Amino acid sequence: MSSVLSFTTPAATLTPVLASGNFTAQFNATATFEPDTPGGSCADLFYRQYLFGTYTVDGLATTHYLCRATNVVISPSVPREDGCPPVGSNCTGASAYGYRQCNMTNQYYSNPDQATGANFWMSDTPGFYNVQPGHTYGLNLNFNGQIQNAGGVVTQANWQVLGSATTPATTTAPLTAGSCSHNETPVGLSVADHPEGGRVAILSVARDAGAPAMNAAAVDLRLWDRFGREIQTGPAVAHEIGNARAATAHLVYPLPADAQPVKGLVAMDGVPWGELPALFV
Incomplete structure (x- = not known):
């Protein structure tokens, strides 16, 4: 069985930085393995990353999708895998860290190759992107990085x-896109009481990492209560959570204090998209 020569992870606590319109923290993790025979394979060792915690805007906890394909969201207290794992050898849509069958731009194995290599490198930049003026952004994220083999955890480290x-x-x-793109997809609608008072609806929209700021004006959300009465909303502000792999824009709409929406109809660039159930959180 291969052994771990080194496993280097971030310092115990990283402080995110507000710069260039983003509020993020960047980190890397690396590992070096040694095969049990000279020139042998290190395929039995691999990296995995898990995450729990909160993203907040003005004290309001905001959903972060760890894997949108399976609707896995961050938990405030339970570690979950950071990203979407591949399905067998199919790496389409995969974003989780350390799978040897998937070579990605922000992670890879080498020396000599992805499948058997003795060296691993990854990079992550979690946080808020395209931040809006006059808001308070908070990150309290807890990471666990592990070197595993088929039998379990060989070594691990935690950082925050x-x-x-x-x-x-x-x-x-921030400068916004002139319209929505074909890669922007509504993925959830929630309703919450804001810590600073009032009630809000939050429309979550999946989008590409690195895209211009979400154009909230290009998205139309109409809400109804269980009696079929339409609920008026205030103008939305978009807050975007992301990393190097994907992003989710959360459009926050002010509501009347007693509003109880049960569904919302979404249109993008004036084109009807469809209906989402409204879930209280």
Whole structure:
């Protein structure tokens, strides 16, 4: 069986930085393995990453999709795998870390190759992107990185991304896309009481990492209660959670304090998209 020569992870606590319109923390993890025979394979060792914690905007916890394909969201207290694992040898849509069958731009094995290599490298930059002026963003994220083999965990390490920042009210809002793109898809609708007072609806929209800021004006959300009465909303503000692999924009709509929506109809660029159930959180 191969052995672990080194496993290097971030410092115990990383402080996210507000810069270039983003509030993020960047980190890397590396590992070096040694085969049990000279020139042998290290395929039996691999990296896995797990995550729990919270993303907040003005004190309101905001959903982060660890794997949108299976609707796995971050838990405030239970570690879950960070990303979508491949399905067997099919790497389409895979974003989880350390699978030897999937070679990605932000992670890879080498020396000599992806399948058997003795070296591993990965990079992650979790946080908020395209931040809006006049809001407080908070990250309290707990990571667990593991080197595993088929028998379980060989070695592991924990680290945290912890901090908050308030954007100046006079800051220019990020440049937005002129319209929605074909890669933007509504994935959830929730309703919550805001910690600062009032009630809000949150429309979550999956999108590509690195895209221009979400154009909230290009998205139309109409809400109804269980009696079929339409509920009026205020204008939305988009807050985007992402990393190097994917992003989710959360459009936050002010609601009347007693509003109880049960469903919402979504249109994008004036084109009807479909209906989502409204879930209270």
